[in-house]
Amino acid sequence: MNPSRYLIIADGDFAPMTSKTANSVIRYLPDRVVAVLDRTQAGKTAEDVLGFGGAIPVVASMREGLALKPDTVLIGIAPQGGRLPAEWHAWLAEALDAGCDIVSGLHTFLSDDPVLREKATARGRTISDLRKPPADLPVASGLAKKVPGLVVLTVGTDCNVGKMTAQLQLTSALNAGGLRTRFVATGQTGIMIEGWGIAVDAVVADFIAGAAERITIEGGKDADVVLVEGQGSINHPGYSGVTLGLLHGSCPDALILCHQATRRYIGDYREAAWLELPPLTEYIRLYEMIGSAVHPTKVIGICLNTYDMDDDDARAACEKAGQETGLPATDPVRFDPRPLVDAIAAAHRRKMEKAPAAK
Amino acid sequence: MNPSRYLIIADGDFAPMTSKTANSVIRYLPDRVVAVLDRTQAGKTAEDVLGFGGAIPVVASMREGLALKPDTVLIGIAPQGGRLPAEWHAWLAEALDAGCDIVSGLHTFLSDDPVLREKATARGRTISDLRKPPADLPVASGLAKKVPGLVVLTVGTDCNVGKMTAQLQLTSALNAGGLRTRFVATGQTGIMIEGWGIAVDAVVADFIAGAAERITIEGGKDADVVLVEGQGSINHPGYSGVTLGLLHGSCPDALILCHQATRRYIGDYREAAWLELPPLTEYIRLYEMIGSAVHPTKVIGICLNTYDMDDDDARAACEKAGQETGLPATDPVRFDPRPLVDAIAAAHRRKMEKAPAAK
Numbered sequence: 001m002n003p004s005r006y007l008i009i010a011d012g013d014f015a016p017m018t019s020k021t022a023n024s025v026i027r028y029l030p031d032r033v034v035a036v037l038d039r040t041q042a043g044k045t046a047e048d049v050l051g052f053g054g055a056i057p058v059v060a061s062m063r064e065g066l067a068l069k070p071d072t073v074l075i076g077i078a079p080q081g082g083r084l085p086a087e088w089h090a091w092l093a094e095a096l097d098a099g100c101d102i103v104s105g106l107h108t109f110l111s112d113d114p115v116l117r118e119k120a121t122a123r124g125r126t127i128s129d130l131r132k133p134p135a136d137l138p139v140a141s142g143l144a145k146k147v148p149g150l151v152v153l154t155v156g157t158d159c160n161v162g163k164m165t166a167q168l169q170l171t172s173a174l175n176a177g178g179l180r181t182r183f184v185a186t187g188q189t190g191i192m193i194e195g196w197g198i199a200v201d202a203v204v205a206d207f208i209a210g211a212a213e214r215i216t217i218e219g220g221k222d223a224d225v226v227l228v229e230g231q232g233s234i235n236h237p238g239y240s241g242v243t244l245g246l247l248h249g250s251c252p253d254a255l256i257l258c259h260q261a262t263r264r265y266i267g268d269y270r271e272a273a274w275l276e277l278p279p280l281t282e283y284i285r286l287y288e289m290i291g292s293a294v295h296p297t298k299v300i301g302i303c304l305n306t307y308d309m310d311d312d313d314a315r316a317a318c319e320k321a322g323q324e325t326g327l328p329a330t331d332p333v334r335f336d337p338r339p340l341v342d343a344i345a346a347a348h349r350r351k352m353e354k355a356p357a358a359k
Numbered sequence: 360m361n362p363s364r365y366l367i368i369a370d371g372d373f374a375p376m377t378s379k380t381a382n383s384v385i386r387y388l389p390d391r392v393v394a395v396l397d398r399t400q401a402g403k404t405a406e407d408v409l410g411f412g413g414a415i416p417v418v419a420s421m422r423e424g425l426a427l428k429p430d431t432v433l434i435g436i437a438p439q440g441g442r443l444p445a446e447w448h449a450w451l452a453e454a455l456d457a458g459c460d461i462v463s464g465l466h467t468f469l470s471d472d473p474v475l476r477e478k479a480t481a482r483g484r485t486i487s488d489l490r491k492p493p494a495d496l497p498v499a500s501g502l503a504k505k506v507p508g509l510v511v512l513t514v515g516t517d518c519n520v521g522k523m524t525a526q527l528q529l530t531s532a533l534n535a536g537g538l539r540t541r542f543v544a545t546g547q548t549g550i551m552i553e554g555w556g557i558a559v560d561a562v563v564a565d566f567i568a569g570a571a572e573r574i575t576i577e578g579g580k581d582a583d584v585v586l587v588e589g590q591g592s593i594n595h596p597g598y599s600g601v602t603l604g605l606l607h608g609s610c611p612d613a614l615i616l617c618h619q620a621t622r623r624y625i626g627d628y629r630e631a632a633w634l635e636l637p638p639l640t641e642y643i644r645l646y647e648m649i650g651s652a653v654h655p656t657k658v659i660g661i662c663l664n665t666y667d668m669d670d671d672d673a674r675a676a677c678e679k680a681g682q683e684t685g686l687p688a689t690d691p692v693r694f695d696p697r698p699l700v701d702a703i704a705a706a707h708r709r710k711m712e713k714a715p716a717a718k
Contacts, residue, residue, distance in 0.1 A: 141596055141597060141633060142633050202565070205559060205562055205600060205604065206601060234603075237500055237607055238500060238607075238608075239498070240604060241603050242564045242565060244599050248596050249597075274501050275501070275652075286652060290593070293634075293637075
């Protein structure tokens with residue numbers, strides 16, 4: 001089978017911070033993307049809008065997009081709450097009629113829509129709802145403590161600060177350095193890129209930690225390092241429950257704190273400034289204290305997202321974060337990821353030294 | 360319409376700690392309960408098993424139960440994960456055939472079962488799944504901060520320590536004392552007793568706090584005090600995500616820490632001893648710190664469950680908890696609830712004094 005050719009819908013929201021799924025697919029699977037549909041940015045390229053992604057065109061209509069012969073239409077933005085904007089329905093019907101599959105990470109399951117489902121069946125196409133959870137999830141009981149490799153979870157100062165992107169960079173660098181490293185996807189974008197995982201924000205609340213436990217154990221098979229994708233933030237008014245369930249279910253040995261250097265308020269990238277972010281040291285205290293209530297854990301590094309700063313400011317922000325926290329700090333997308341790779345390798349050695357010799 | 364006559368299924372699990380839903384319905388709506396079905400306790404009365412509930416008989420079969428003319432069969436135990444034991448299906452079919460309605464708080468929705476649904480439709484009976492969440496829940500954004508009355512949330516040292524029971528006692532006592540107090544149910548048992556609420560452990564994970572926010576605001580209309588039913592525990596390996604979502608979504612001004620005095624391990628009432636409970640003072644530190652990350656909050660009292668102790672030990676446990684924490688401590692089910700009622704009334708006065716005079 002040939003790899004898919006994606007047309008990504010990001011209408012009205014294609015931008016560095018808001019179209020998270022679209023951007024990550026463009027960053028990690030650029031050869032598979034034929035176009036992005038956003039009426040407000042039509043005529044530009046992905047590079048124009050994001051600063052990466054090359055000549056991938058932004059188109060103004062489904063018809064224009066279909067002319068570029070995609071075989072899959074991918075929902076590339078995650079509106080708050082994850083539901084389908086009403087007008088997209090017609091576009092998706094048009095795409096199915098043209099013979100495309102659909103891949104979606106919305107909370108509203110497109111495969112439950114009778115019109116779309118009927119069209120897909122009639123055309124022999126598939127609708128993949130990446131947020132649909134497995135039916136048989138357990139309640140977590142701390143089993144992820146027993147993963148033999150080093151479990152590292154990214155935690156954030158807010159949603160959408162670059163946790164997944166940082167980990168994909170670190171996964172490559174760690175594997176290149178000889179540590180068998182597995183990225184465990186916990187959100188729809190990571191699942192699109194890795195091809196497996198569970199969207200923990202979409203499971204029934206009692207099973208958040210159980211979902212995290214299951215995929216952490218799965219990811220831990222034959223891995224030296226398991227990098228579990230973090231979600232939300234421990235002080236996010238809407239999503240903190242998901243964050244804590246993931247923290248307690250995955251039983252990480254180490255945490256990497258992710259922060260967008262210019263972010264001042266929870267939610268301010270959407271103009272919903274709920275809460276002023278406390279200092280990084282306060283986040284470290286919160287995460288270590290609440291995480292260690294189930295399994296001992298330490299923040300071992302700071303991962304900054306500096307996409308909107310110039311090089312000098314970005315370097316200064318990394319230095320400042322390192323000084324404030326006494327921890328290695330870098331932007332692993334922009335600069336050398338080595339400080340964080342070294343911190344993870346050192347934590348891995350410490351865990352192996354402590355492990356019983358018999359293992 | 361006459362009030363319902365309940366036959367409660369608690370098969371194999373009718374006991375002081377395990378059949379939580381059955382026990383609470385028996386405690387608060389005893390006149391509506393015609394029998395409990397538990398093959399392992401048949402022949403006893405509720406009083407024999409629980410120490411309250413009088414002559415309500417425990418029966419050995421659905422047939423025996425139906426002979427007592429219930430109009431509603433109620434699922435009275437909450438197995439971990441909340442799914443329906445396979446053999447109960449036949450009993451429920453039998454009950455529908457006999458003209459009963461069904462009320463269930465399981466995670467598996469009985470109204471989705473084709474056989475039961477068809478029988479219910481054919482007989483004109485209803486199947487109420489109390490854990491089925493509303494379809495239109497929001498992502499929380501801190502709106503519950505604006506509730507004018509005092510919002511009090513119970514938090515626990517584990518699941519199943521008596522958070523709901525404590526609050527129902529306090530609700531009566533506060534109303535009797537002249538503070539208009541509303542109990543906000545967040546679990547299936549509370550919903551059975553109060554007649555409204557949302558089971559926050561059954562909503563999609565992204566909407567835990569949103570569900571809590573919605574019902575806290577609803578409960579806050581024309582109330583001086585809103586008592587929000589707590590769930591789980593902040594250090595429970597399986598359920599902590601629900602606990603934190605509820606804490607951040609309801610924005611409580613004050614917390615009451617609930618503890619079963621003889622509990623030593625998380626989950627030990629089910630022989631799953633995951634974690635030794637830290638001291639009460641450590642719980643206070645954890646809950647205040649993580650709760651205040653979204654809305655400033657303080658633990659104002661300790662609520663002990665002493666059901667398995669004699670009177671002297673129970674009094675000693677309350678005294679010890681009071682000394683350890685410097686807070687009012689009592690078992691409001693067994694002893695005078697006044698210390699906690701007074702603490703809530705004082706917190707209410709403090710909030711009203713701080714409120715802008717215009718309100």
